[in-house]
Amino acid sequence: MPPAAFETTLLIAKPDAVQRGLVGEIVGRLERKGLQLAGMKLVHVPRKLAEQHYAEHAGKGFFDGLIAFFTSAPVVVMAVRGVGSIAVCRTLIGATNGRLAAPGTIRGDLGLSGGHNLIHGSDSPESAERELSLWFDDAELIDYTSSSQGDVYDPSDLS
Template identity: 55%
Template sequence: MATMATANPSQFRVDSIRSSTFFNAGRCQLSARCTAAASLRRPVVRPLRVNATQLRLTSLCHISAPLRIKESGSQERSYVMVKPDGVQRGHVGEIISRFERKGFQLIGLKLFKTPKELAEEHYGELKEKPFYGKLVDYIISGPVVCIALEGPGVVASARKLIGATNPLNAEPGTIRGDLGIEVGRNVVHGSDSPENGLRELGLWFDQDELIEWEQHMTPWLKE
């Protein structure tokens, strides 16, 4: 009869420790290989999730946003003034609306009582004329409405809308042609050159009274 071999408990413990040590060593080596491989791998970037509703709204906003028009070299500024007769007769709204309907941008507007010194400086080029004193006295006799306009060719175009100095010679459809009879009551003043436009705006408006703003109808006025 064969004799069964008796296992020593301490031998089991040694074998178990050896097995465990070998397994742990292998696991450590495997972990080290995985770590090294991971370090060589490119980082995974999670895809950006976009809400479909937000995407639609963003697209609509881009479609409806007004086009930005770069100002051309012909962009000008002009000073227009409704004289005391135009204010007294209640034509302020109609006069302003004519320039707005044309498409010029309003960048300054105020009701103003003119000091004599300002009137004299404004009409300084006419100082040698016999009507100079009468003209100054008239402009300071009542409130005026100061208007600052901006747009391509605004100076020449505004002069056409205003009409000839003598209302009797002004074409029908112009401000003076429709609303005036005499030179001394010709309703409105307008700058006669781009240089005078800037000079007169500097006389009648402080810098902080001229407002820079975006006119949203611009894409429908200019290419």
């Protein structure tokens, strides 16, 4: 069972990341940071699921293009756990537009686009809960204690 201090967030390596062979690089960055994978799968996204995932953007001018891009090739969907994982992942991901994202971030190091921006990450606990329920059944999320947990966190981080 993960510590109570852990939160779980959703990350999606988008079609451009999969097509460019960057999934391993992205997962490696998450793991090197000390985050723990709780679920991961390769999915060719059906249009209906893409529309549900991006429902808050329905009616905006970029919505149809976003859905077309998101459903154009497989994605890798990940449930990621750790203390403060939502904020930590958002920092690791970087600004939406890769040209403006800070060096050292996924988008800053690997991307040049605002639309083809490699990765999605939940932006709040509420979004994470909603998005995780769209992509994973409870049985697909694995609870375990990583053997490196004691090297990643000070015990006070876990209480």
